[in-house]
Amino acid sequence: MILYGTSYSPFVRKILVTLAEKDVAFEHKPVFFHAPDEAFQACSPLGKIPAIEEDGFRLADSSAISAYIEAKHPTPALWPAAAKDRARAVWFDKFGDTELFPVLIKPFVERVVKPVMMGKTGDEAVVAKALTEELPKLYDYLESQIDGPYLVGNAFSIADIAIVTGFHNLRVAKEKVDAARWPKLAAYVDATLERPSFVKAVAAKTN
Ligand SMILES: N[C@@H](CCC(=O)N[C@@H](CS)C(=O)NCC(=O)O)C(=O)O
Numbered sequence: 001m002i003l004y005g006t007s008y009s010p011f012v013r014k015i016l017v018t019l020a021e022k023d024v025a026f027e028h029k030p031v032f033f034h035a036p037d038e039a040f041q042a043c044s045p046l047g048k049i050p051a052i053e054e055d056g057f058r059l060a061d062s063s064a065i066s067a068y069i070e071a072k073h074p075t076p077a078l079w080p081a082a083a084k085d086r087a088r089a090v091w092f093d094k095f096g097d098t099e100l101f102p103v104l105i106k107p108f109v110e111r112v113v114k115p116v117m118m119g120k121t122g123d124e125a126v127v128a129k130a131l132t133e134e135l136p137k138l139y140d141y142l143e144s145q146i147d148g149p150y151l152v153g154n155a156f157s158i159a160d161i162a163i164v165t166g167f168h169n170l171r172v173a174k175e176k177v178d179a180a181r182w183p184k185l186a187a188y189v190d191a192t193l194e195r196p197s198f199v200k201a202v203a204a205k206t207n
Contacts, residue, residue: 001019001024001025001026001027001052001053001054002026002027002028002029002039002052002053002054003015003016003019003026003027003028003029003050003051003052004029004030004031004035004037004040004043004044004049004050004051004052004053005029005030005031005033005049005050005051006030006031006032006049006205006206006207007028007030007201007202007203007204007205007206008169008206009033009049009050010101010104010105010165010166010168010169011048011049011050011062011097011101011165012030012049012050012062013165013168013198013201013202014050014062014066014158014161014162014165015050015052015062015065015066015069016028016200016201016204017161017165017195017197017198017200017201018065018066018069018070018078018158018161018197019069020196020197020200020201021076021078021156021197022069022073022075022076022078024069024073028204028205030204030205030206030207031049032049032207033047033048033049034047035047039053042058043058043059043060044060045060046060048060048061050062050065051065052065052068062097062162063093063094063097066078066079066093066158066161067079070158076155076156077155077157078156078157078158078161079157079158080152080153080155080157082153085152085153085157088151088152088159089152089157089158089159091159092151092152092158092159092162092163093158093159093162095162095163096159096162096163096165096166097162099138100138100163100166101166103130103134103135103138104130104135104166104167104169104170105166105169106126106127106130106134107127107130107131107169107170107173107174107175108169108170108172108173109122109126110122110123110124110126110127110173111127111173111174112169112172112173127173127175131175136181139177139181139182139185140182142163142182142185143182143183143184143185146184146185146188147184149188149191151163151188156195160192164188164189164192164193164198167189167193168193168198168202171193177189
């Protein structure tokens, strides 16, 4: 399998963690989104990362790719089987991608992507608003959902991957969850980022 996408991307990191958890061999091509690479473009109709190719099969979107890898490499299971657990895993995957990511990524965009990668000035007002107004309600919700090491059932799952992936970018932007206000979330994020699969994914090539 070829995996396209820089490991800076939380969505690419979902797949890097998934492949590490399942010990699946792959070739990593750490392109940036919209890279003018024909083979990558053929895999990603919207130019987004991640995308994969395997034996001529091309697929984009971290959730779709996760479903494919799960079906091909079922052990260890990352998509729970029990009805309620499976449904909650879908919910957290979606929540992570569509609600948490767009806000969690703001400090990284303003403090790393713009100044370091684009030569532009980051906007600290955007960061402040994310940290003080937008993230707290999402953190309150997550704090209410954490009861043990895993978000869903008794095992590490796609729910944990999808929720925690963006917190690495927050760390790189020099911010952390306030452990005094959200103790369960802070401890859960730290412990999950220390999993060998996350450590390996974070060390993967950025370009
Ligand atoms: N739903 C997609 C989202 C992927 C995504 O938005 N990736 C970002 C990089 S972190 C991207 O490619 N952005 C370029 C764009 O939105 O045009 C997934 O789960 O893979």
